[in-house]
Amino acid sequence: MAQPPEPDWIEARLVGARPQAVAALLRYFRNLDLAEEAFQEACLRALKSWPKNGPPRDAASWLIMVGRNAAIDHQRRQSKLQELPDEAVISDRDDTETDMVERLDAADYRDDILRLLFVCCHPDLPATQQIALSLRIVSGLPLPRIAAAFLVGARAMEQRITRAKARIAKADISFETPGPIERAERFAVVSAMIYLVFNEGYTDANPKSERAKLCDEAIRLARLMLRLFPAEPEMMGLLALMLLQHSRQKARFDTTGAPILLEDQDRSLWNRKYIAEALAMIDKAMLHRKPGPYQIQAAIAALHARAKLPEETDWTGIDELYQALELHAPSPVVTLNRSVAIWKLHGAEAALEMIAPLAEALDSYFYFHGVRGNLLEQLGRDFEARDAFGRAIGLANTPAEAMHIRQHLDRLDGENAGLSE
Amino acid sequence: MLYTILCYHNEEITSSWTEEEDAAVIECLKTVNRKWAKNFEPIVRLMPTSAATTLRKTENIVMDGPFAETKEQLLGFYVVNVDSLEMAIQIAREMAEANPGGAYELRPIALYYPNGEAIENGSTS
Numbered sequence: 035m036a037q038p039p040e041p042d043w044i045e046a047r048l049v050g051a052r053p054q055a056v057a058a059l060l061r062y063f064r065n066l067d068l069a070e071e072a073f074q075e076a077c078l079r080a081l082k083s084w085p086k087n088g089p090p091r092d093a094a095s096w097l098i099m100v101g102r103n104a105a106i107d108h109q110r111r112q113s114k115l116q117e118l119p120d121e122a123v124i125s126d127r128d129d130t131e132t133d134m135v136e137r138l139d140a141a142d143y144r145d146d147i148l149r150l151l152f153v154c155c156h157p158d159l160p161a162t163q164q165i166a167l168s169l170r171i172v173s174g175l176p177l178p179r180i181a182a183a184f185l186v187g188a189r190a191m192e193q194r195i196t197r198a199k200a201r202i203a204k205a206d207i208s209f210e211t212p213g214p215i216e217r218a219e220r221f222a223v224v225s226a227m228i229y230l231v232f233n234e235g236y237t238d239a240n241p242k243s244e245r246a247k248l249c250d251e252a253i254r255l256a257r258l259m260l261r262l263f264p265a266e267p268e269m270m271g272l273l274a275l276m277l278l279q280h281s282r283q284k285a286r287f288d289t290t291g292a293p294i295l296l297e298d299q300d301r302s303l304w305n306r307k308y309i310a311e312a313l314a315m316i317d318k319a320m321l322h323r324k325p326g327p328y329q330i331q332a333a334i335a336a337l338h339a340r341a342k343l344p345e346e347t348d349w350t351g352i353d354e355l356y357q358a359l360e361l362h363a364p365s366p367v368v369t370l371n372r373s374v375a376i377w378k379l380h381g382a383e384a385a386l387e388m389i390a391p392l393a394e395a396l397d398s399y400f401y402f403h404g405v406r407g408n409l410l411e412q413l414g415r416d417f418e419a420r421d422a423f424g425r426a427i428g429l430a431n432t433p434a435e436a437m438h439i440r441q442h443l444d445r446l447d448g449e450n451a452g453l454s455e
Numbered sequence: 456m457l458y459t460i461l462c463y464h465n466e467e468i469t470s471s472w473t474e475e476e477d478a479a480v481i482e483c484l485k486t487v488n489r490k491w492a493k494n495f496e497p498i499v500r501l502m503p504t505s506a507a508t509t510l511r512k513t514e515n516i517v518m519d520g521p522f523a524e525t526k527e528q529l530l531g532f533y534v535v536n537v538d539s540l541e542m543a544i545q546i547a548r549e550m551a552e553a554n555p556g557g558a559y560e561l562r563p564i565a566l567y568y569p570n571g572e573a574i575e576n577g578s579t580s
Contacts, residue, residue, distance in 0.1 A: 261466065270505075
């Protein structure tokens with residue numbers, strides 16, 4: 035005898051089935067609002083029906099069918115004249131499972147979910163709207179939680195999402211099965227969005243905050259993508275990269291919320307489970323021999339994660355990987371990061387020389403002035419160091435970053451005060 | 456009598472658990488494990504199937520992902536040493552109460568080397 039499921043297990047099933055169900059409904063209705071409403075309606079019916087009848091074996095198919103029928107009924111009532119979608123049989127019973135599973139081609143639903151994600155991070159949308167829309171539509175996070183994650187009011191967030199949906203409604207999105215090139219393009223856009231979601235959460239010092247939870251959500255989305263497209267080495271790289279960054283979550287900030295540098299972190303606080311999974315993902319990705327920016331960044335993070343003590347860090351390996359990254363995805367930020375490896379390998383003078391040409395490109399970049407200040411401080415060029423830290427503090431993204439720079443400035447002032455005595 | 460209790464669950468659900476929810480599930484399971492501690496042999500939790508690699512033996516090709524595409528994935532397994540199938544079912548039932556959803560498949564073990572080196576000695580404990 036099947037036990038009636040507990041309500042929170044229904045919730046877990048609804049959350050789990052959401053991406054596939056909304057994605058299929060979007061293909062069917064070709065309208066994001068309709069798809070979302072249909073899914074909501076199906077969830078309401080699930081909450082009524084599942085405790086009584088037991089959960090269906092395939093929750094996603096149940097929700098797709100029930101949601102679709104409910105929306106069609108609704109449309110039919112709204113306008114009897116309107117042409118209905120051409121579908122052979124439409125069941126009126128909402129609690130029976132049909133052979134929906136067979137009608138849903140596995141390949142179709144993969145592309146459905148990819149399309150849904152792609153729609154949410156459509157290149158026409160600014161990055162903040164992409165993230166908000168993806169979290170709302172794909173992850174199903176409630177509006178107040180998204181708003182809290184972005185430190186805005188629920189109303190402002192609702193407007194942001196409404197605007198995003200309006201833009202998408204105007205955008206030309208293909209509902210045909212994508213070709214390999216189109217699929218690869220969508221994949222790249224979706225990967226970037228997932229990483230944006232992660233970074234949004236990564237900046238937060240408080241692991242309990244709504245914002246910090248976005249890291250978990252991004253990891254979940256990457257795992258979902260890999261289940262759908264298991265042979266994509268860059269998605270493996272992205273997942274590994276995020277797991278490695280996330281593994282340090284409990285070690286990255288002190289109790290006041292100030293950031294703790296990698297070399298000062300208590301490495302016993304690093305999450306070994308995430309690190310182990312990430313290393314496995316990198317191994318898997320390397321079998322494909324198709325390196326890309328995410329894989330290389332993951333490999334760099336892995337060299338940090340493998341070092342039990344900061345002194346054991348393989349800086350030569352890190353320098354080589356940054357060189358590879360400069361080839362695959364050249365950017366001044368990559369060179370700036372490489373300069374840290376150069377600093378460890380060849381000293382502050384060499385590192386300073388390396389970042390000198392970046393001054394113009396990274397003039398408004400917090401970390402540039404932070405790294406430069408550190409290098410100058412180590413070389414005893416206190417006056418210039420103070421100047422660099424002064425620039426950095428003005429560009430700090432969070433109070434914690436500003437506090438960290440402040441400590442450098444205080445130390446410099448303290449040293450000089452000591453000298454003048 | 457040795458049985459494996461193979462743990463199946465829909466990964467889309469288990470991967471949507473927060474770290475706290477995941478820890479709570481494991482903690483619930485541990486209370487059952489403790490109760491039956493002397494019956495438990497190895498306990499194995501697997502990484503998500505996204506970390507899996509499959510070698511197709513006849514074609515000799517390495518593929519990403521798990522061998523079977525199913526709604527419910529193999530997430531881990533227990534080896535239990537029990538007097539009867541009934542006892543194994545009892546353990547599984549208690550674990551199911553601690554961790555609802557999915558299914559446990561109970562399979563009698565045909566060959567068991569807790570340590571692979573034992574194969575060298577030809578022993579079949």
